[in-house]
Amino acid sequence: MGGLAPMNIITDQDFSMRAGIEEVFPLAVHRHCRWHIIKKAEETLGPFFADRPDLHKAFELCVDHSLTVEEFERSWMAMIETYQVQDNETLASLWEKRMYWVPSYFMQCFFPFLQTTQRSEGFNAALKRYVSPGNSLLQxxxxxTSLQQKILGSKLQQEAKTALKQPKLLTCLPMERQMSKTYTNKIFNK
Known part of the structure; x- marks a missing residue:
């Protein structure tokens, strides 16, 4: 790394990793992979949310759309109170670890939409839909190849849309203008 320490690090919930990072990179912002945390929580929350779709929507709004720590904490408490889920152990555990995975706690840091192995695990999930373990090597x-062509087609389509239509800028900041030229419209508007 050229003698430079990373400023931001994303890992899974390995607490020995957290201790090592704190020791070796004390100035780095270390967060846990939100994708892994939500995936693990869904094992228990999936059926719970299935019976309570309004709670699931409130949970997603709270986590994904809170812009400040205060807003997140206020909407989390309102969600818990409204749906009377104070005794849910998974939600309580998520609350205890909130400062490691909730996006509003990291608004001041640059984490460009990537979450540890999200990209490769997303590809693995797509690959499993296309490929069966019983397939021959030829199949x-x-x-x-079919999956690669589909992904490439999607990327080319996004790039073409970006070339034809410039995104609406919300500020006049040079950084926003630069990012609108660097990212596809889909990523920029995220």
Whole structure:
């Protein structure tokens, strides 16, 4: 890393990793991968949310749309109170670890939409839809090629849309203008 320490680090919930990072990179902002935390929580919250779709929507709004720590904490408390879920252990555990995974706690840091292995795990999930373990090597090759073409087509389509239509800028800041030229419209508008 050229003698430079990372400023921001994303890992899974490995607490020995957290201790090592704190020791080796004391100035780095270390957060846990939101994708892994939500995926793990969904194992228990999935059926719970299925019976309470309004709670699930409130949870997503609270986590994904709170812009400040205060806003997140206020909407989390309102959600817990409104839906009377004070005794839910998974939600209580998520609350205890909130400063490690909730986006509003990291608004001052640059984490460009990536969450540890999100990209590779997302591809693995897509690959599993296309490829069966019982396939021959030839079938695997054909299906893998088909998946690559679909992904490439989607990326080319996004790039074409970006070239044809410039996103609406919300500020006059040079950084926003630069980012609108660097990212596709889909990523920029995220």
């Amino acid at each position: 695997f090759g054909k299906q893998y």
